[in-house]
Amino acid sequence: MKYKSQAVAKPYFIAAIGLFLAQVIFGIVLGIQYVVGDFLFPEIPFNVARMVHTNTLIVWLLMGFMGAAYYLIPEESERELYAPWLAHLMFWIFLIAAALTVIGYLAVPYARLAEITGNDILPTMGREFLEQPTITKVGIVIVALAFLFNIGMTVLKGRKTVVSLVMLIGLVGLAVFFLFSFYNPTNLVLDKFYWWWVVHLWVEGVWELIMGAMLAFVLIKTTGVDREVVEKWLYIIIAMALITGIIGTGHHYYWIGAPEYWHWWGSIFSALEPLPFFMMTVFAFNMVNQRRRNHPNKAAVLWALGTAVLAFLGAGVWGFLHTLAPVNYYTHGSQITAAHGHLAFYGAYVLINITMISYAMPLLNGREANSMRSQVLEMWAFWLMSISMVFITLFLTAAGILQIFLQRYTETPLPFMVVQDKVALFYWLRVLSGVVFLGGLGAYIASFFVAAHDAKHPQAIEAGKVQPNPAAV
Amino acid sequence: MAQVFTKSMARNIFYGGSVFFILLFLALTLDTSFALPERDQRHQLDLSTEVGQRIAKGKELWEHNNCIGCHTLLGEGAYFAPELGNVYTRFGNNKEAIKAYIQSRPPMGIPGRRSMPQFNFSNEELDAIAEFLKYSSEINTAGWPPNIQG
Numbered sequence: 001m002k003y004k005s006q007a008v009a010k011p012y013f014i015a016a017i018g019l020f021l022a023q024v025i026f027g028i029v030l031g032i033q034y035v036v037g038d039f040l041f042p043e044i045p046f047n048v049a050r051m052v053h054t055n056t057l058i059v060w061l062l063m064g065f066m067g068a069a070y071y072l073i074p075e076e077s078e079r080e081l082y083a084p085w086l087a088h089l090m091f092w093i094f095l096i097a098a099a100l101t102v103i104g105y106l107a108v109p110y111a112r113l114a115e116i117t118g119n120d121i122l123p124t125m126g127r128e129f130l131e132q133p134t135i136t137k138v139g140i141v142i143v144a145l146a147f148l149f150n151i152g153m154t155v156l157k158g159r160k161t162v163v164s165l166v167m168l169i170g171l172v173g174l175a176v177f178f179l180f181s182f183y184n185p186t187n188l189v190l191d192k193f194y195w196w197w198v199v200h201l202w203v204e205g206v207w208e209l210i211m212g213a214m215l216a217f218v219l220i221k222t223t224g225v226d227r228e229v230v231e232k233w234l235y236i237i238i239a240m241a242l243i244t245g246i247i248g249t250g251h252h253y254y255w256i257g258a259p260e261y262w263h264w265w266g267s268i269f270s271a272l273e274p275l276p277f278f279m280m281t282v283f284a285f286n287m288v289n290q291r292r293r294n295h296p297n298k299a300a301v302l303w304a305l306g307t308a309v310l311a312f313l314g315a316g317v318w319g320f321l322h323t324l325a326p327v328n329y330y331t332h333g334s335q336i337t338a339a340h341g342h343l344a345f346y347g348a349y350v351l352i353n354i355t356m357i358s359y360a361m362p363l364l365n366g367r368e369a370n371s372m373r374s375q376v377l378e379m380w381a382f383w384l385m386s387i388s389m390v391f392i393t394l395f396l397t398a399a400g401i402l403q404i405f406l407q408r409y410t411e412t413p414l415p416f417m418v419v420q421d422k423v424a425l426f427y428w429l430r431v432l433s434g435v436v437f438l439g440g441l442g443a444y445i446a447s448f449f450v451a452a453h454d455a456k457h458p459q460a461i462e463a464g465k466v467q468p469n470p471a472a473v
Numbered sequence: 474m475a476q477v478f479t480k481s482m483a484r485n486i487f488y489g490g491s492v493f494f495i496l497l498f499l500a501l502t503l504d505t506s507f508a509l510p511e512r513d514q515r516h517q518l519d520l521s522t523e524v525g526q527r528i529a530k531g532k533e534l535w536e537h538n539n540c541i542g543c544h545t546l547l548g549e550g551a552y553f554a555p556e557l558g559n560v561y562t563r564f565g566n567n568k569e570a571i572k573a574y575i576q577s578r579p580p581m582g583i584p585g586r587r588s589m590p591q592f593n594f595s596n597e598e599l600d601a602i603a604e605f606l607k608y609s610s611e612i613n614t615a616g617w618p619p620n621i622q623g
Contacts, residue, residue: 037583037585037588041581041590042580042581042582042591045543045590046553047539047541047542047543048542050542050543050551050553051539110537110538110542114536114537115537120533125536125537126535126538126541127536128542128549128550128551131539162484184536186518187515188513188532188546188608188612189512228480231483232480232483235483235484235486236486238487242487242490242491242494243490243491246495246497247494249498254615254617255614255615255617255618256549256614257512257547257614258508258509259504259505259509259512261501262501262505332548332618333545333550337552408618408619409619413619413620413621415622416622417555417587420587
């Protein structure tokens with residue numbers, strides 16, 4: 001940690017991991033409800049658990065992005081954060097707003113929550129991923145503005161690098177597109193059309209800029225490769241992300257009432273959407289192969305490489321799998337969509353956040369890297385979570401293919417619930433994989449405690465057990 | 474390689490490409506806005522008519538009870554419960570059948586199985602929801618879903 005104010009990132013990272021744990025626990029609840037339909041019914045119906053699952057995901061990813069920005073922007077700008085107190089204040093506002101929202105989901109029926117929070121005044125609730133009460137959405141906008149002001153001023157007053165510029169463009173885009181969540185006309189087609197301006201233009205647009213900047217930052221720091229080289233890669237990756245991703249929005253406009261020409265625009269451009277992710281993989285492996293130093297934080301490098309590979313698999317390959325209009329005609333709104341969603345979010349946005357946290361947390365705690373014992377635990381966490389997520393994806397894909405065949409493709413299509421019963425085996429396997437995933441997350445959380453313990457009791461580790469840094473030899 | 478393709482070229486591709494495709498996207502959006510009135514059944518949404526009022530109320534109820542948290546509507550939402558964009562046709566173009574189904578959900582669920590919660594809607598609210606689902610089924614969705622099962 002080079003600048004004192006980078007420390008504001010720490011509470012963001014801790015809260016992010018806490019919310020991640022809540023997200024995964026509710027994910028397992030959902031997985032059980034898929035096979036034991038009345039599990040926790042009527043106390044926590046599926047829709048409520050799903051809101052908690054997806055909303056905690058969104059909030060913790062945003063927490064992670066903000067923490068990442070507070071960490072990397074001062075270092076890139078070579079100056080202290082413009083207003084550290086504002087970052088602290090916004091952290092508490094964001095965390096309390098998120099907690100109250102989740103408590104609201106769980107404590108009262110959703111219709112009552114809509115009533116209490118005055119959704120009639122400006123109706124924005126009850127749409128997938130944007131279920132937050134309008135007042136929470138206003139809170140998110142305020143936090144985002146204060147955050148952008150803070151890091152924007154830091155960038156303006158300090159050194160301007162490509163990494164900080166790309167991060168800033170991504171974050172401004174994130175805030176701007178969120179404003180479309182306040183547009184909710186009765187016209188269902190218009191509602192859906194502009195809903196995607198939040199959802200798609202976030203995850204297949206500006207979030208890729210944020211992800212690219214974070215990955216570039218960690219790779220510069222851990223490999224010591226020349227900044228010029230990394231920046232050129234970063235520009236070309238994000239160029240491809242936006243060139244393919246913006247018109248790629250069309251793959252959501254096939255069946256919601258928009259004109260048929262979107263079948264062409266959407267198919268062609270979104271077929272190219274794997275490109276930036278593929279380039280990210282090539283970039284990450286190239287940088288690590290050309291490294292000029294061996295950073296002692298090997299776990300962070302593993303997370304970074306894992307991000308590149310699994311983002312390409314989840315967002316790229318599994319996205320391509322069902323993005324062409326004639327294929328999507330059958331796969332739209334099936335378990336294939338769920339399979340893609342899981343691996344894409346995990347590979348791209350969960351892993352980039354953990355990469356950043358894994359790199360920055362030891363430094364925030366005053367050491368370049370954690371003890372080897374702690375790093376080994378982290379690597380276990382990586383493999384357990386990643387492999388179980390790949391299996392979740394494979395099982396959902398199998399369920400999806402069967403579902404599509406039985407419900408949409410055969411001469412005698414079966415009703416939805418009949419088909420759900422027939423594919424239940426794969427839902428059981430999915431929830432088992434989910435439990436392994438939770439174990440991986442447990443290992444990850446444990447690694448922080450092991451690291452803290454080892455840092456406090458350095459005598460407990462025999463000198464010989466500590467791996468010497470090969471680069472230093 | 475390093476000299477052939479420079480950082481400033483990469484930067485120009487990013488800015489130029491992004492601006493170009495944002496403008497193209499806005500142009501396509503504008504064109505779509507002109508095409509939608511033919512496809513999205515907006516004539517039904519006139520709030521001076523009873524049908525229009527019912528649809529608006531129905532969409533509000535749809536949102537206030539987080540129906541999208543289990544169901545898909547035109548293929549978007551959760552995949553836990555059946556597609557409802559075509560439920561009106563699946564139920565034989567019968568709004569009463571939709572109302573009866575929603576009304577008959579057991580409050581404590583069905584042992585071991587998925588069940589829709591009992592929302593205790595009034596008859597007027599049920600009318601609104603059914604009207605909203607009928608309107609949804611009449612949107613021109615380019616022939617999706619592939620069959621009546623959704």
